[in-house]
Amino acid sequence: MKTNCDLEISFYNVLLSIVFLFLFTLSLIGNSLVIFTILSKTHRTRSITNFYLLNLAVADLLRSVVCMPLTLLSELTKCWLLGPMMCKAVAYLQPVGVCASAYTLAVIAVERYYAICRPLQSRKWRTKKRALFTISLVWVFSFVCNTGSLFIFDSVPYRTQWTCDTTKGPLIDFLYQLYITLVLLFIPLCAMVSLYGHVIYALSTAIVSDHPTMQQSLIQAELPMTTFSDWLFASVTRVPSINGLNAKEKQQKEQSLSIPGSKKCSLSRPSSRLTSINTLFGTPRSSFDTSMLLRSTNQDKILTAKKKVTRMLMTIVVAFAVCWLPSHIWWLLVRASDLATF
Numbered sequence: 001m002k003t004n005c006d007l008e009i010s011f012y013n014v015l016l017s018i019v020f021l022f023l024f025t026l027s028l029i030g031n032s033l034v035i036f037t038i039l040s041k042t043h044r045t046r047s048i049t050n051f052y053l054l055n056l057a058v059a060d061l062l063r064s065v066v067c068m069p070l071t072l073l074s075e076l077t078k079c080w081l082l083g084p085m086m087c088k089a090v091a092y093l094q095p096v097g098v099c100a101s102a103y104t105l106a107v108i109a110v111e112r113y114y115a116i117c118r119p120l121q122s123r124k125w126r127t128k129k130r131a132l133f134t135i136s137l138v139w140v141f142s143f144v145c146n147t148g149s150l151f152i153f154d155s156v157p158y159r160t161q162w163t164c165d166t167t168k169g170p171l172i173d174f175l176y177q178l179y180i181t182l183v184l185l186f187i188p189l190c191a192m193v194s195l196y197g198h199v200i201y202a203l204s205t206a207i208v209s210d211h212p213t214m215q216q217s218l219i220q221a222e223l224p225m226t227t228f229s230d231w232l233f234a235s236v237t238r239v240p241s242i243n244g245l246n247a248k249e250k251q252q253k254e255q256s257l258s259i260p261g262s263k264k265c266s267l268s269r270p271s272s273r274l275t276s277i278n279t280l281f282g283t284p285r286s287s288f289d290t291s292m293l294l295r296s297t298n299q300d301k302i303l304t305a306k307k308k309v310t311r312m313l314m315t316i317v318v319a320f321a322v323c324w325l326p327s328h329i330w331w332l333l334v335r336a337s338d339l340a341t342f
Contacts, residue, residue: 005077005161013076020072027064031057051131052111055138056104063097066090079161084154087164091153092146095184098324099142102188105320107134109195112313116199145183148176170342174335181328189321196313203309 007013034057038050070090074080080087114122154167166173 005079005081007076016075017072020068024064024068027060027068031061031064035061046128048111048126048128048131049108051128051135052104052108055135056101056108059097059100059104063094063101066093066097074164080155080164081162087155088150088153091164092149095146095149095180096142099146099184100138102184102320102324103138103141104135105316106188106191107138109192113195113199116309117202148179152176170335170339174332174339177331177335181332185324185328189317189324192317192320196317199309200313 035054038046038054038057041050067090070082082090111122111126114126152166152168152172153164155162156165156167157163166176168176
């Protein structure tokens with residue numbers, strides 16, 4: 001059996017080598033910079049999101065180091081040179097890195113959902129200790145759910161050479177590939193789409209509410225109460241006026257004193273349909289011109305930030321799907337073709 005595989009010099013191999021080396025260098029430098037930047041911070045200055053980003057960088061770095069150089073070597077030589085033990089190790093560690101990366105992204109989606117949509121509830125469990133515990137669970141799950149690769153892959157003879165491939169037959173190959181697609185792609189992708197969908201809907205609702213109609217603009221121009229302190233001061237000022245009213249008027253007044261809110265995941269700000277500020281405070285409206293200008297500028301900044309967050313979340317989901325969906329579909333088709341011709 002021939003074990004020394006010849007390296008062919010061709011335009012395809014040169015181009016493939018350049019692409020692989022560029023991507024490997026980019027991944028190595030980028031992830032290393034992320035790891036160095038986060039580790040250079042003190043423990044107190046590291047946020048919960050920093051822990052997840054650090055774990056994501058480690059998982060991506062592991063996948064790049066294990067996958068890319070050896071894949072390039074196999075593509076250039078058209079055979080496996082490192083023996084059966086390395087075949088099993090590489091076939092096992094590659095999906096481990098992919099799984100850890102995918103589920104770290106899913107955990108970040110959960111963390112962002114609660115931080116944006118349910119901030120009060122998230123304070124109970126969004127701690128650094130729980131973040132480290134969650135990261136540990138991600139790695140344990142990644143190592144456990146990919147143990148099948150240790151039994152399926154091996155270094156096997158192929159024509160006059162050796163190759164690292166599956167050894168259990170077309171049916172097992174197809175079922176295992178289906179399992180890998182479900183666990184490594186479908187579940188985390190569905191989680192990200194669902195959670196980021198709720199967040200994007202909430203941000204979109206807030207963006208729409210920041211573009212008032214003409215009637216709302218006139219009301220807000222008359223009463224620029226956009227903060228909780230404005231609402232509270234106005235409410236306290238109005239409380240004495242409830243006395244002397246009939247029951248229906250009292251009920252309407254009491255309802256007007258309730259804090260506006262939403263039971264769903266929504267970031268829209270409270271409505272400003274209150275009485276005139278001159279009526280409430282008896283002061284000229286000109287004293288609030290500066291405050292109105294500052295609030296308008298602040299709202300423009302918040303609106304811009306909301307749009308950026310929405311685009312970023314959509315980019316994350318699309319990038320994950322574009323990077324991994326074609327690969328999983330391709331291997332499913334390959335395994336299905338092998339099963340059909342068996």
